[in-house]
Amino acid sequence: xxxxxxxxxxxxxxxxxxxxxxxxxxxxxxxxxxxxxxxxxxxxxxxxxxxxxxxxxxxxxxxxxxxxxxxxxxxxxxxxxxxxxxxxxxxxxxxxxxxxxxxxxxxxxxxxxxxxxxxxxxxxxxxxxxxxxxxxxxxxxxxxxxxxxxxxxxxxxxxxxxxxxxxxxxxxxxxxxxxxxxxxxxxxxxxxxxxxxxxxxxxxxxxxxxxxxxxxxxxxx
Amino acid sequence: xxxxxxxxxxxxxxxxxxxxxxxxxxxxxxxxxxxxxxxxxxxxxxxxxxxxxxxxxxxxxxxxxxxxxxxxxxxxxxxxxxxxxxxxxxxxxxxxxxxxxxxxxxxxxxxxxxxxxxxxxxxxxxxxxxxxxxxxxxxxxxxxxxxxxxxxxxxxxxxxxxxxxxxxxxxxxxxxxxxxxxxxxxxxxxxxxxxxxxxxxxxxxxxxxxxxxxxxxxxxxxxxxxxxxxxxxxxxxxxxxxxxxxxxxxxxxxxxxxxxxxxxxxxxxxxxxxxxxxxxxxxxxxxxxxxxxxxxxxxxxxxxxxxxxxxxxxxxxxxxxxxxxxxxxxxxxxxxxxxxxxxxxxxxxxxxxxxxxxxxxxxxxxxxxxxxxxxxxxxxxxxxxxxxxxxxxxxxxxxxxx
Ligand SMILES: Nc1ncnc2c1ncn2[C@@H]1O[C@H](COP(=O)(O)OP(=O)(O)O)[C@@H](O)[C@H]1O
Ligand SMILES: [Mg+2]
Numbered sequence: 001x002x003x004x005x006x007x008x009x010x011x012x013x014x015x016x017x018x019x020x021x022x023x024x025x026x027x028x029x030x031x032x033x034x035x036x037x038x039x040x041x042x043x044x045x046x047x048x049x050x051x052x053x054x055x056x057x058x059x060x061x062x063x064x065x066x067x068x069x070x071x072x073x074x075x076x077x078x079x080x081x082x083x084x085x086x087x088x089x090x091x092x093x094x095x096x097x098x099x100x101x102x103x104x105x106x107x108x109x110x111x112x113x114x115x116x117x118x119x120x121x122x123x124x125x126x127x128x129x130x131x132x133x134x135x136x137x138x139x140x141x142x143x144x145x146x147x148x149x150x151x152x153x154x155x156x157x158x159x160x161x162x163x164x165x166x167x168x169x170x171x172x173x174x175x176x177x178x179x180x181x182x183x184x185x186x187x188x189x190x191x192x193x194x195x196x197x198x199x200x201x202x203x204x205x206x207x208x209x210x211x212x213x214x215x216x217x218x219x220x221x
Numbered sequence: 222x223x224x225x226x227x228x229x230x231x232x233x234x235x236x237x238x239x240x241x242x243x244x245x246x247x248x249x250x251x252x253x254x255x256x257x258x259x260x261x262x263x264x265x266x267x268x269x270x271x272x273x274x275x276x277x278x279x280x281x282x283x284x285x286x287x288x289x290x291x292x293x294x295x296x297x298x299x300x301x302x303x304x305x306x307x308x309x310x311x312x313x314x315x316x317x318x319x320x321x322x323x324x325x326x327x328x329x330x331x332x333x334x335x336x337x338x339x340x341x342x343x344x345x346x347x348x349x350x351x352x353x354x355x356x357x358x359x360x361x362x363x364x365x366x367x368x369x370x371x372x373x374x375x376x377x378x379x380x381x382x383x384x385x386x387x388x389x390x391x392x393x394x395x396x397x398x399x400x401x402x403x404x405x406x407x408x409x410x411x412x413x414x415x416x417x418x419x420x421x422x423x424x425x426x427x428x429x430x431x432x433x434x435x436x437x438x439x440x441x442x443x444x445x446x447x448x449x450x451x452x453x454x455x456x457x458x459x460x461x462x463x464x465x466x467x468x469x470x471x472x473x474x475x476x477x478x479x480x481x482x483x484x485x486x487x488x489x490x491x492x493x494x495x496x497x498x499x500x501x502x503x504x505x506x507x508x509x510x511x512x513x514x515x516x517x518x519x520x521x522x523x524x525x526x527x528x529x530x531x532x533x534x535x536x537x538x539x540x541x542x543x544x545x546x547x548x549x550x551x552x553x554x555x556x557x558x559x560x561x562x563x564x565x566x567x568x569x570x571x572x573x574x575x576x577x578x579x580x581x582x583x584x585x586x587x588x589x590x591x592x593x594x595x596x597x598x599x600x601x602x603x604x605x606x607x608x609x610x611x612x613x614x615x616x617x618x619x620x621x622x623x
Contacts, residue, residue, distance in 0.1 A: 046617075054537050055617040075541050081616075082539020093534045093620060097232040102225070107538045109225055154538070 001065060001162065001194065002028045002051055008059035009046050009217075020046040021057065021217045028162070031192045033185070035205040038214030044198040045090060045166055047214065051196060052087050052164045053077060082110050086155030088165040090198075092147045094139040100150050101126065101135040107158045125153040129183060145176040152183060162194040163187060169204055181207060226548060230555050236524065237556045243520045244560030245567075247513045248596050252568050254506045255588040255595075256580070261426050261499070263584050270384070270419035271326060271358040273484045275317075275458070278325050279310070279450040279470070282478035300446055302474055303439045307351075309469060310452055315462050319452035320353035321437060323445075326422050327487040334433070338391060338402075345387050345431035346422065349447050351439060355382075357451045365398045365415030368436040372414075380436055382415040387431035411435075424488060426495050428579050451484070514599060521603035525549060532612065533619025542612040550604040557600045561593060 009021040020043045028034060028051060036044050049055040050062060053069060062069045064080065072080065081087075094103050104122040126132055129149040139147055148171060155163060165184065169177030181204055187193040197208065205211050213220045230237055283299055303321065310319045324332050324346075334347040354360070355367035363385060372380045381402065388397040402411040420432045437447045454462065463481045470479045532545055540548075571577060572585045 049617040052537075054620075055615045078536070078539050078541040078544075081537060087537055089620070093530070093537075095531060095534070097229060102228060105225075106535065109222055110539045110541070110544060115224060158539075 001030055003063045004050065004057075004060065005063075006060035007047075007050060007057045007062065009043070009050065009055070010058045019217050021050070024060070024219055026051070026212055026219075028194060028196060030161070030194055031188070032210065033188045033195045033208045034197070034210045034212060035208040036196065036198045036212045036214065037200060037202070037205050039200070042214040043217040044214055046217075047212075048164050048166050048196065048198050052085055053081055054087070078110070082107055083158060084161045086158065086160035086163045086193075088148075088151050088155045088163070088168050090166040090170065092139075092151040094147060094150055094154075096139050099136050099138055100131065100142070103139065103150055104154045104157050106154065111158070121157055122153070125157040126150075128156065129153045130179075144171045145173075148172060148176075148180065152180065156187065156193075159191075160193065162196070165195065165197045167198050167200070169199065169201060177201070177204065222548070223551075226551050226555060230552055237559075240520050240524060240553075240556050241560040241563070243517050244557045244596060244600070245563050247517045247599075248561055248564035248592060249567065250509060250513050251592040251595055252564065252588060254510060255592045256584065257502070257506075259584050259588045259591065260580055263581070263587070264428060265425050267421070267429060268361070268418050269421050269425060270417055271360045273326060273358075273488055275454050275456065276326075276358060276484045277452050277454055277463075278328075278482055278484050278487065279452070279466070280480040281306075281448045281450070282480075283448065284476055284478060296446065300439050302477075303446060306470055306473060307439065307450060309473060310450060310466070313462075313466065313469075315454050315458045315465075317453045317455050318353050318357045319450055320351045320357045321439060321447040321450050322348065322350040322354050323437065323447040323449070324348045324422060325449045325451055325487075326358070326484055327424055327491040328422070328449075331422075336402075343387075343390060343431070345383075345433050347433050347435070348420070348422075349435050349437035351437050351447070354434075354451065357453050359453075360420065361418040363416050363418050364396075365413070367415055368434075372436050378410050378412040380414040381411045382417055382434040383413055384417045384419050384432040386419070386429060387433060388413070388416050390431055424491055424495070426492070426499075429581075517596075517599060518603055521553060521600060524553075525604060525608060529614075529619050529622040532608070533614075533616045533622065536612065536616040537620065545612055546605060546608045549608045550601055553600045553604040554597070557596060561596060565589070565593075 004024055004026045007021055007024040007026075008019070011018040011020055024047060026047070036047060038044050046055070050057050053062075053064070056062075056070070064072070069077070095106070098106075101119070101122050104125055105118045108118040108121060123132070123135065126135055129152050131146060131149050131153065134142060134146060139150065142150065148168065152165075152168065155165075163184065168180050168184070172180060184195050184197065185207065188195045195208075197204075199205050281303075285295070307319060307321060310316055324330050332347045333344065335342055335344040337343070350368070352368055352370055352372075355362070360367070362382070365382070367382060368380060378401075383391075383397065383402075391397070391402065392400055397413045397416055400413045402413065417432065417434070419429070420434070421427050421429070439446065467479050467481050470477075528549075532549075535545055535548075536542075568585075568589065571580075572582055
């Protein structure tokens with residue numbers, strides 16, 4: 001599905017050069033459940049962004065379904081992000097001026113679909129994450145765990161083939177973390193959704209089939 | 222999508238209220254400025270009604286005694302001299318045609334009059350001219366005729382020539398020719414014999430006014446003699462003729478004063494005096510406009526850059542760059558339409574209440590369209606540019622933006 005070979009990412013600010021990733025080779029295949037582990041600052045989020053097509057590496061190649069992503073135009077890249085990828089951000093990134101259900105509907109706005117259909121799917125996704133009682137609340141009226149679940153609902157509402165989650169349990173207590181994990185596991189086993197998850201929780205990581213370990217931007221095994 | 226935009230606009234009503242106010246203020250300033258600009262441009266494009274090319278002016282000062290024992294006798298003598306002088310002027314080979322008139326183009330003097338007409342007050346500018354005045358100034362008549370010698374032979378009515386504006390004001394769509402205009406105190410009625418395209422004495426930038434001409438006969442007259450000659454010289458006549466003409470006139474009437482100058486020269490100084498305040502106004506307004514558009518730009522800019530994160534998020538969730546533009550621009554259009562609607566409600570009061578009645582509805586409407594266009598254009602530009610910047614960075618970077 002998504003293959004990274006010799007990927008390198010260097011951030012250049014005025015004088016400082018940060019090598020966030022170097023020589024990364026990862027193959028993400030359909031139906032896999034992968035976790036990315038490593039200490040803070042080791043490049044986990046950067047790697048996830050590259051896999052999720054939210055960022056382009058400064059070196060190496062990324063292919064999606066056998067095609068280099070640099071060959072995709074803006075429209076087709078947007079379509080892939082919209083239809084094939086669901087992204088759960090570490091800091092949720094909910095729009096505070098929109099209600100829970102309106103936030104969840106956003107990915108569907110960029111598809112040809114009736115308003116009623118959008119609403120139906122958004123409510124279903126919220127039900128999946130157990131938030132049916134909060135659909136008309138605003139993000140600021142929710143707890144961190146509830147916000148995390150809104151973010152998950154938004155990531156799954158479009159039925160993506162691959163779900164990318166950046167520390168989805170990091171802000172949650174262990175019980176709620178387990179709940180989120182079981183949602184992800186269910187999606188993976190029941191709907192063959194590929195899941196790539198960043199975590200620094202060894203216990204959660206062990207529940208996944210494969211662990212990619214990073215240290216200082218490099219892969220370690 | 223439109224519903225989504227409405228929700229965003231509504232839920233952000235506090236931030237948007239600021240934009241609405243800024244847009245309203247900018248629009249009002251812009252409208253006032255455009256109105257003045259369009260007003261002058263509109264005036265400028267209206268026909269002048271005469272031509273000043275090769276037209277010279279002779280200003281005559283009769284040097285009257287302060288106490289006149291027999292004013293009527295005095296006037297008769299003056300009139301006789303004026304006739305002689307005019308004949309002498311016409312005899313010069315340099316002169317194509319000459320006439321006398323009371324108020325010459327681009328002069329400082331004005332002569333206004335008015336009367337009650339069908340229950341309302343009608344104001345107009347007034348002037349007197351001799352038989353050749355229309356020919357000298359190349360005045361365009363749209364109907365009827367100018368005065369002839371036959372008119373001078375004391376008829377039962379006083380012939381008048383009015384401009385189109387006054388004709389419309391007095392008679393509407395009726396044919397003005399032959400219509401009787403009567404002032405209450407008038408014993409003799411005035412009858413319209415001709416309609417002028419216009420006669421805009423103060424020149425190209427002046428406002429449009431109603432105008433009436435009466436026949437000056439250089440004889441016994443009730444309203445006083447005109448004390449100016451206008452003459453059209455032949456092509457190629459130089460300033461040297463000025464001396465020659467003045468010399469001749471002085472020799473005929475040694476006690477009188479004469480000043481000869483081309484009307485072109487008066488036109489230049491008149492326009493200069495009209496343009497000086499306009500230029501100063503223009504400079505002030507220019508600064509004001511810059512301030513206002515910078516303010517508007519700032520508010521809109523801030524609104525969009527604050528949303529870099531949101532733009533990044535939408536890109537990450539699958540919006541194309543085009544969809545992001547469309548959304549931001551639509552939102553700004555919705556918000557500015559709010560502000561502009563308030564603005565239109567405010568400025569529409571001017572033509573409705575007829576506060577400033579010398580400005581025509583066309584001018585009001587044109588200014589409205591122009592200023593609406595500018596504000597909308599500015600809004601779209603403000604939305605497009607930061608939107609473009611935001612979509613140029615990778616979604617991950619935009620999401621990091623603080
Ligand atoms: N936009 C950026 N600009 C500059 N440096 C960055 C940027 N994003 C991340 N980095 C740097 O890259 C390294 C990896 O960051 P990140 O991928 O966020 O690590 P992790 O998610 O594992 O904590 C860090 O040193 C971080 O400071
Ligand atoms: Mg991280």
